[in-house]
Amino acid sequence: MTHALDRRGFLQASLAVLAGSTLPHAIADTTKKPIFEISLAEWSLHRALFGKKMTNLDFPAVAKNDFGISAVEYVNQFFKDKARDQKYLAELKKRCDDLGVKSVLIMCDGEGNLGDADTAKRKKAVENHHQWVEAAKFLGCHSIRVNAYSTGTYEEQMERAADGLRQLCEYGDKYDINVIVENHGGLSSNGEWLVGVMKKVDHKRVGTLPDFGNFRLDRGKEYDRYKGVKEMMPYAKGVSAKSHDFDDKGNETHTDYRKMMAIVLDAGYRGYVGIEYEGSKLPEPEGIKATKKLLETVREELTPKYSK
Numbered sequence: 326m327t328h329a330l331d332r333r334g335f336l337q338a339s340l341a342v343l344a345g346s347t348l349p350h351a352i353a354d355t356t357k358k359p360i361f362e363i364s365l366a367e368w369s370l371h372r373a374l375f376g377k378k379m380t381n382l383d384f385p386a387v388a389k390n391d392f393g394i395s396a397v398e399y400v401n402q403f404f405k406d407k408a409r410d411q412k413y414l415a416e417l418k419k420r421c422d423d424l425g426v427k428s429v430l431i432m433c434d435g436e437g438n439l440g441d442a443d444t445a446k447r448k449k450a451v452e453n454h455h456q457w458v459e460a461a462k463f464l465g466c467h468s469i470r471v472n473a474y475s476t477g478t479y480e481e482q483m484e485r486a487a488d489g490l491r492q493l494c495e496y497g498d499k500y501d502i503n504v505i506v507e508n509h510g511g512l513s514s515n516g517e518w519l520v521g522v523m524k525k526v527d528h529k530r531v532g533t534l535p536d537f538g539n540f541r542l543d544r545g546k547e548y549d550r551y552k553g554v555k556e557m558m559p560y561a562k563g564v565s566a567k568s569h570d571f572d573d574k575g576n577e578t579h580t581d582y583r584k585m586m587a588i589v590l591d592a593g594y595r596g597y598v599g600i601e602y603e604g605s606k607l608p609e610p611e612g613i614k615a616t617k618k619l620l621e622t623v624r625e626e627l628t629p630k631y632s633k
């Protein structure tokens with residue numbers, strides 16, 4: 326009799342456990358996608374990289390093991406001669422795959438001006454970027470980040486930058502890789518101008534990478550960062566959370582992250598937000614951790630509004 330009761334009790338307990346494990350809220354808690362993902366931009370570690378304390382091949386492991394971040398954004402100058410080195414790229418990809426780290430994009434500098442006034446130089450700049458489109462495809466990225474530097478009048482620069490970008494987008498079509506422009510000095514830090522460029526390019530591959538802090542115009546003038554990000558967001562295929570300094574409450578002192586992330590989310594963006602710490606008061610690891618903590622805090626605060 327006792328044995329039968331034990332068996333009955335065991336069955337009841339087992340059914341209760343199974344019923345509890347299939348409750349809808351239990352499933353939702355573990356599968357709900359965050360309102361944005363956090364990635365790490367390699368420039369956040371530029372001092373360590375330039376100081377030979379780590380290499381580009383170390384970057385995925387540092388991101389995952391030191392900061393708990395599983396998505397990375399490369400900077401081409403840290404593996405400048407390796408764009409077509411298949412052995413090197415295979416090793417980098419293997420390290421990412423072994424760690425479960427996603428390669429998001431490659432930030433490209435020093436390959437010529439895509440808006441060069443000289444059409445031959447502009448074409449050469451486009452061709453110089455081809456290797457990074459190919460590398461991005463191999464690594465599993467969705468985009469390369471480029472610059473839109475040019476010379477001439479406001480309208481001339483818009484035409485020239487749009488021409489170079491369109492040529493590169495057409496090459497990106499072959500590899501399913503986007504070409505995204507960061508506000509990165511000169512007229513590219515003018516949100517209105519950059520939107521004009523996007524409209525002129527008129528290609529599905531072109532987009533923006535709004536950076537929270539790069540809004541310095543010529544002659545020391547500053548473009549309103551909130552206005553600029555809001556203008557760029559309809560074309561955004563990435564977001565760069567620039568940070569420099571923090572107050573005693575963990576807030577960035579130059580950018581109101583709550584206000585800025587509301588602008589990002591109001592635009593319907595739900596992709597990666599890349600940490601790009603550029604400060605000098607905190608060492609790089611502490612600056613990255615402070616930015617990550619702030620983004621996580623803001624994400625938690627904004628989730629009830631934006632997860633509906």
